[in-house]
Amino acid sequence: MDEDEGPARPAAGSVGTTASLSLRVGQALFSSASLLFMSVGVEFYSYTSFCFLVTIMGLVIPWSTTLAMVDIYSICIGCPLRLPGVMVIVVVGDWVLAILSLAAACASASVVDLLVHEDGAYCPPRFCGRYQLSAVMAFLSWFLTAASSLSNLWLVASW
Amino acid sequence: MDEDEGPARPAAGSVGTTASLSLRVGQALFSSASLLFMSVGVEFYSYTSFCFLVTIMGLVIPWSTTLAMVDIYSICIGCPLRLPGVMVIVVVGDWVLAILSLAAACASASVVDLLVHEDGAYCPPRFCGRYQLSAVMAFLSWFLTAASSLSNLWLVASW
Numbered sequence: 001m002d003e004d005e006g007p008a009r010p011a012a013g014s015v016g017t018t019a020s021l022s023l024r025v026g027q028a029l030f031s032s033a034s035l036l037f038m039s040v041g042v043e044f045y046s047y048t049s050f051c052f053l054v055t056i057m058g059l060v061i062p063w064s065t066t067l068a069m070v071d072i073y074s075i076c077i078g079c080p081l082r083l084p085g086v087m088v089i090v091v092v093g094d095w096v097l098a099i100l101s102l103a104a105a106c107a108s109a110s111v112v113d114l115l116v117h118e119d120g121a122y123c124p125p126r127f128c129g130r131y132q133l134s135a136v137m138a139f140l141s142w143f144l145t146a147a148s149s150l151s152n153l154w155l156v157a158s159w
Numbered sequence: 160m161d162e163d164e165g166p167a168r169p170a171a172g173s174v175g176t177t178a179s180l181s182l183r184v185g186q187a188l189f190s191s192a193s194l195l196f197m198s199v200g201v202e203f204y205s206y207t208s209f210c211f212l213v214t215i216m217g218l219v220i221p222w223s224t225t226l227a228m229v230d231i232y233s234i235c236i237g238c239p240l241r242l243p244g245v246m247v248i249v250v251v252g253d254w255v256l257a258i259l260s261l262a263a264a265c266a267s268a269s270v271v272d273l274l275v276h277e278d279g280a281y282c283p284p285r286f287c288g289r290y291q292l293s294a295v296m297a298f299l300s301w302f303l304t305a306a307s308s309l310s311n312l313w314l315v316a317s318w
Contacts, residue, residue, distance in 0.1 A: 047273065048269070048272050048273075048276075049273070099261065102258065102261055102262060102265070103261060103265040106262040106263075106266045106269075107265045108269070110207070110265075110266035110267075110269050110270050111269050111270065111273055113207050113208070114206065114273060117207070153316070157312070157313050157316030157317050158317065
């Protein structure tokens with residue numbers, strides 16, 4: 001490698017950049033919103049899909065918060081994180097959480113759709129609105145997690 | 160680049176290798192099985208999620224069959240496909256179909272779960288078994304599509 005090149009330019013959205021920090025903050029916000037809409041004052045535990053959504057959102061929140069703090073630290077010291085071992089863990093964790101978020105969001109959305117289009121006895125309007133909002137928030141959280149994992153995967157693959 | 164290196168060794172599972180051919184054949188088989196279990200003799204069209212599954216499986220079958228034929232052709236002439244434009248289309252198509260397959264499989268699985276655990280009036284046992292088999296086949300098809308897309312993305316990113 002030419003020494004002139006210096007360290008590789010960090011890919012947009014990979015760990016330790018401002019873009020990554022905004023993605024992580026967005027993930028934490030949307031997954032918290034999804035968790036709150038689903039769990040506060042609503043009987044979510046009677047449906048498997050809703051319990052699954054709550055579990056996965058409960059995993060995404062600490063994961064994104066931790067990585068947001070890593071990003072803040074990297075930005076403050078001005079040196080993006082480039083340890084191969086850590087990057088692989090971040091990529092694998094992001095992928096697993098992105099797949100599980102999508103699965104939970106789709107499962108919840110389809111159950112909400114079924115409940116809304118049934119006779120209505122199962123789903124008072126006040127509850128259904130919150131279920132729908134929760135599913136939408138979970139989709140947004142999935143989208144940001146997928147963006148993070150894709151940019152980190154790209155970085156690892158281009159090493 | 161050193162001229163001694165010759166063409167890059169194709170990544171396992173990327174377009175034009177035997178591994179890719181087996182993945183594509185598996186995708187076509189599992190998605191056909193999912194489509195048949197869901198659509199033959201079952202009233203799938205009363206549920207949005209099942210219609211979605213049928214649509215997506217109907218997209219995966221021609222896509223995987225076409226790429227399987229490309230793989231067979233590449234293996235026969237002994238030269239894996241390495242046109243950057245085509246590879247990008249393959250990667251993007253695989254990703255979109257993998258995401259949609261996972262979404263359809265999860266949506267169907269959650270609706271089947273809800274139907275089974277409801278009072279049973281909505282889902283005679285003969286139908287429910289077929290819905291469940293169809294969802295399982297869709298998950299297997301998603302898994303193989305994700306493997307294809309991941310290995311092709313890895314190849315494109317490492318160029």
